[in-house]
Amino acid sequence: MVVSPKIAPSMLSSDFANLAAEAKRMVDLGADWLHMDIMDGYSRVYNSLCYSGRHFVPNLTIGAPVIESLRKHTSAYLDCHLMVTNPMDYVEQMGKAGASGFTFHVEVAKENWQELVSKIRSAGMRPGVALKPRTPVEDVYPLVEGETPVEMVLVMTVEPGFGGQKFMPSMMDKVGYVRALRQKYPTLDIEVDGGLGPSTIEAAAAAGANCIVAGSSVFGAPEPGKVISLLRTSVEKAQPIT
Ligand code: DX5
Ligand code: ZN
Numbered sequence: 001m002v003v004s005p006k007i008a009p010s011m012l013s014s015d016f017a018n019l020a021a022e023a024k025r026m027v028d029l030g031a032d033w034l035h036m037d038i039m040d041g042y043s044r045v046y047n048s049l050c051y052s053g054r055h056f057v058p059n060l061t062i063g064a065p066v067i068e069s070l071r072k073h074t075s076a077y078l079d080c081h082l083m084v085t086n087p088m089d090y091v092e093q094m095g096k097a098g099a100s101g102f103t104f105h106v107e108v109a110k111e112n113w114q115e116l117v118s119k120i121r122s123a124g125m126r127p128g129v130a131l132k133p134r135t136p137v138e139d140v141y142p143l144v145e146g147e148t149p150v151e152m153v154l155v156m157t158v159e160p161g162f163g164g165q166k167f168m169p170s171m172m173d174k175v176g177y178v179r180a181l182r183q184k185y186p187t188l189d190i191e192v193d194g195g196l197g198p199s200t201i202e203a204a205a206a207a208g209a210n211c212i213v214a215g216s217s218v219f220g221a222p223e224p225g226k227v228i229s230l231l232r233t234s235v236e237k238a239q240p241i242t
Contacts, residue, residue: 001242002186003210005235007228008033008079010193010215012061013163019066020073026218029225030232033079035193035213036070036099037061039161040084056108057083057161064093071098079103079211081130081193083160088116095123103128103154103191106139117148128152128191133159137174144181144188151189152211153178157204158194163215167195172207179208201231205238 009031014022023034041060067078077100082090087104094102102125109116113129120127129143129150143150155174158165175190182188192209197217204212212231221227 001210001239003182003189003239004241005232005239006032006077006079006189006191006211007231007235008035008191008211008213009218009224009228010035010037010163010213012037013215013219016062019070023070023074023076026224026228027074027076030228031076033077033101033211034074035215036067036078036080038063038080038082038084038090038094054085056085056105059161064090064097064099067094067099068097077101079191079213080125081154081213083130084108088112088119091116091119091123091125095120095125099125101126101128101152103130103152105130105132105160106143107132107135110139113143114146114148117143117146117150121148126151128154128189130154130156130160130193131174132156133168133171137177140178141181144178144185149185151187152191153188154191154193154211155209156194157192157196157200160194165195167197167200169200169203172203175204175207175209182208196231198227198230201234202238205234208239210235210239 009026039061079101080099102120117127127150191211193213196214
């Protein structure tokens with residue numbers, strides 16, 4: 001294994017009114033990355049009229065202006081997860097704002113992922129692709145194996161939209177399939193997002209995930225630093241660096 005563990009507290013569970021302090025607290029407690037959930041809201045009326053929907057998730061969180069503000073307070077890797085219908089619209093502004101990683105959803109990028117990946121790179125960010133629980137893992141293969149490959153696959157282990165949901169163990173098969181691609185692409189990061197914590201990390205680490213997003217289990221713990229180090233130790237044990 002050549003990829004290292006990256007523990008990424010999800011700032012969605014932080015106190016948004018004190019974001020800079022929360023970010024510093026997480027980095028001081030040992031976080032490798034800060035996971036930023038960018039969501040584009042939901043229109044109930046529109047979605048009932050049009051299945052394709054104009055919005056990706058039933059929640060509205062933060063955007064590039066918040067990333068730009070936070071960047072002034074931290075040099076940490078900002079692992080941005082875009083749950084939006086038109087990721088292309090946000091590449092330039094996210095790059096300028098100081099995002100480090102730009103992970104888009106495959107469900108909304110089937111037609112233009114190559115252009116999207118190139119633009120993400122040109123904007124100085126690291127491209128990643130995410131997939132929802134009901135999306136077949138095969139959908140991301142071309143993005144890993146293509147000419148302009150992504151550097152990370154994010155396997156959603158809950159339906160995107162909210163923190164604090166229950167981990168879906170059945171998603172570990174997908175993690176396993178993506179892990180198999182590491183034989184050819186050894187630096188491929190595999191991230192899991194949703195319901196990760198002390199009771200679920202073993203399954204995710206054993207399946208091959210090395211980037212661990214954790215919101216409620218970290219922010220809700222009496223000692224978040226202990227959870228961060230437990231998550232890291234589990235990945236290190238399951239996937240020793242060789
Ligand atoms: C859900 C988000 C997650 C969320 C995870 O759509 O992508 O990053 O914050 O939160 P927990 O760890 O509480 O499930
Ligand atoms: Zn996320």
